[in-house]
Amino acid sequence: xxxxxxxxxxxxxxxxxxxxxxxxxxxxxxxxxxxxxxxxxxxxxxxxxxxxxxxxxxxxxxxxxxxxxxxxxxxxxxxxxxxxxxxxxxxxxxxxxxxxxxxxxxxxxxxxxxxxxxxxxxxxxxxxxxxxxxxxxxxxxxxxxxxxxxxxxxxxxxxxxxxxxxxxxxxxxxxxxxxxxxxxxxxxxxxxxxxxxxxxxxxxxxxxxxxxxxxxxxxxxxxxxxxxxxxxxxxxxxxxxxxxxxxxxxxxxxxxxxxxxxxxxxxxxxxxxxxxxxxxxxxxxxxxxxxxxxxxxxxxxxxxxxxxxxxxxxxxxxxxxxxxxxxxxxxxxxxxxxxxxxxxxxxxxxxxxxxxxxxxxxxxxxxxxxxxxxxxxxxxxxxxxxxxxxxxxxxxxxxxxxxxxxxxxxxxxxxxxxxxxxxxxxxxxxxxxxxxxxxxxxxxxxxxxxxxxxxxxxxxxxxxxxxxxxxxxxxxxxxxxxxxxxxxxxxxxxxxxxxxxxxxxxxxxxxxxxxxxxxxxxxxxx
Amino acid sequence: xxxxxxxxxxxxxxxxxxxxxxxxxxxxxxxxxxxxxxxxxxxxxxxxxxxxxxxxxxxxxxxxxxxxxxxxxxxxxxxxxxxxxxxxxxxxxxxxxxxxxxxxxxxxxxxxxxxxxxxxxxxxxxxxxxxxxxxx
Numbered sequence: 001x002x003x004x005x006x007x008x009x010x011x012x013x014x015x016x017x018x019x020x021x022x023x024x025x026x027x028x029x030x031x032x033x034x035x036x037x038x039x040x041x042x043x044x045x046x047x048x049x050x051x052x053x054x055x056x057x058x059x060x061x062x063x064x065x066x067x068x069x070x071x072x073x074x075x076x077x078x079x080x081x082x083x084x085x086x087x088x089x090x091x092x093x094x095x096x097x098x099x100x101x102x103x104x105x106x107x108x109x110x111x112x113x114x115x116x117x118x119x120x121x122x123x124x125x126x127x128x129x130x131x132x133x134x135x136x137x138x139x140x141x142x143x144x145x146x147x148x149x150x151x152x153x154x155x156x157x158x159x160x161x162x163x164x165x166x167x168x169x170x171x172x173x174x175x176x177x178x179x180x181x182x183x184x185x186x187x188x189x190x191x192x193x194x195x196x197x198x199x200x201x202x203x204x205x206x207x208x209x210x211x212x213x214x215x216x217x218x219x220x221x222x223x224x225x226x227x228x229x230x231x232x233x234x235x236x237x238x239x240x241x242x243x244x245x246x247x248x249x250x251x252x253x254x255x256x257x258x259x260x261x262x263x264x265x266x267x268x269x270x271x272x273x274x275x276x277x278x279x280x281x282x283x284x285x286x287x288x289x290x291x292x293x294x295x296x297x298x299x300x301x302x303x304x305x306x307x308x309x310x311x312x313x314x315x316x317x318x319x320x321x322x323x324x325x326x327x328x329x330x331x332x333x334x335x336x337x338x339x340x341x342x343x344x345x346x347x348x349x350x351x352x353x354x355x356x357x358x359x360x361x362x363x364x365x366x367x368x369x370x371x372x373x374x375x376x377x378x379x380x381x382x383x384x385x386x387x388x389x390x391x392x393x394x395x396x397x398x399x400x401x402x403x404x405x406x407x408x409x410x411x412x413x414x415x416x417x418x419x420x421x422x423x424x425x426x427x428x429x430x431x432x433x434x435x436x437x438x439x440x441x442x443x444x445x446x447x448x449x450x451x452x453x454x455x456x457x458x459x460x461x462x463x464x465x466x467x468x469x470x471x472x473x474x475x476x477x478x479x480x481x482x483x484x485x486x487x488x489x490x491x492x493x494x495x496x497x498x499x500x501x502x503x504x505x506x507x508x509x510x511x512x513x514x515x516x517x518x519x520x521x522x523x524x525x526x
Numbered sequence: 527x528x529x530x531x532x533x534x535x536x537x538x539x540x541x542x543x544x545x546x547x548x549x550x551x552x553x554x555x556x557x558x559x560x561x562x563x564x565x566x567x568x569x570x571x572x573x574x575x576x577x578x579x580x581x582x583x584x585x586x587x588x589x590x591x592x593x594x595x596x597x598x599x600x601x602x603x604x605x606x607x608x609x610x611x612x613x614x615x616x617x618x619x620x621x622x623x624x625x626x627x628x629x630x631x632x633x634x635x636x637x638x639x640x641x642x643x644x645x646x647x648x649x650x651x652x653x654x655x656x657x658x659x660x661x662x
Contacts, residue, residue: 037541037544038541038544042548046548046549046550051550051552051553063661064660114626118626122626123625123627156541157540157543158539160541235605236600236602236605237601238599239541241599241600249600249602252536252631253632303538303630304538307627307631309632311627370625371624374622374625374626374627376620376626376627376628377624380620380622393551396547396610396611396615397615398618398628399618399628399629400587400588400655400656401588401619401620402628407658417551418550418551418552418660419547419551420551420648422660423648423649423659424656424659
């Protein structure tokens, strides 16, 4: 029997598209609507592929052997308790409820706790701490933004529905979609190519090829284009750049220079150079004019900024540009957060400990220090002596030289499928797919929490991330209690909120009672 | 024709890598989408390679064999692009400038044609790099 579930949330990228229509037959997703290529790959095919882990495994004599859940939990807890300085890393593709237990586990172990943001938008978080951020929700951008700048990111590959759902190709309340104008542009390009080929056949002369350079396209009159405008700045042309009205191809590692030049132009300062980052000053002037003349502008920046030279200083200067632009018009800036709940990992860690990532509990209280407690730095120094990876794949994203240090010590992995890190694990746990097999909370890239839906039943015997972490935590506490070490208290379950009668306590802000109106009548009584 | 090309490496996401990783890290799509290096057309001419040629990309941190492919969206002479994945990891650097972020892009590499080499599968690559995989 088939049933269709509407408004399913996609658990892949930071867009958290919540308009999927999923058709389920015999407890299997067979069809879906509205999703992108990556979403369909996971929701229709990937989640039930042969790569799925169905039983916990432990590496014995070099080979992964299936074991019972109890044995795997005991082994993992033993490894973590024996370690002096374990690292708990990942957390970006699981739900907030599991992240909360993760913080408790790290505190119990005196571990280092880090999430994937340290290798993606960690610098953005650091820059935000330095200078603040003028931000807006995706809904505001959708309805109001008339200038969209994608800086050093390629949403067509990493957030495939971002342009279609939230920016240039969406019909907002106050701004229309630019889809039709893009189709016209495509048709014009196709006709131009046909004409070129025809003239080549007739004249047998090769048309002049475009010069290979970083100067970008010739200046166009950006300000005269009606409707929403989209500018892409990147070191290479991408499909997103192809869609854009304007593309600036800057030299690698020169983001800081170009943004600083734009700041100068926005604040009416003179620049005595011809080019910045390979871009002629006239072109930059045109971009600055477009930024100043818009009504509601937004800069979305990607990993091209956070991973290039300058790191968090690039983001800091970009936020400063948005701040300068706010003196002329309305401008916001936002990072293109990657994994669907990496923003959630930052939020949950921050409300639990005060800090968003790079945490060290070895002193018994949380310490925040990027560059020291960040996973890559810790592994680079070869300081940790055991690792737990949950809902992440550093074997596919950390440099091999770093991973080689991780492999010197026991490795526990918690992932639904056999990704690269699970292939290397000593204890390999299966888990349910969040957003497909169980519900939970995830934070969208603009920090709006959204509830993921359960669509199908999980295979038997597989726990959710939260359930599994609770079992590991209980086992860790049992081992520590046996050793006579101090054990943290299990956190009491939060009772559902019930509105109670307001009672005045000493910590409450005293409510000033309205002075009684003195009337002639009361005066008389007095 | 040059023996070696000195270029700046950029690593990042592609839609093929995104689809491949969701289908499974052991899938053919992930292998085809990630064990690849994109070149500017002019650089391919310099190296004497074409689409599908096997190349060796070497950085200060390691060396990996991947397939060459022409970058279809525009010009980027002196720059090569590799999708995120275990193959790009071999040549990525561990320098973080005390900020937690390793070298993912914007650092120099050398590329040369390696016609007699084979592009390793994920399992083979993990075995080569870490001495273990899901089988052993």
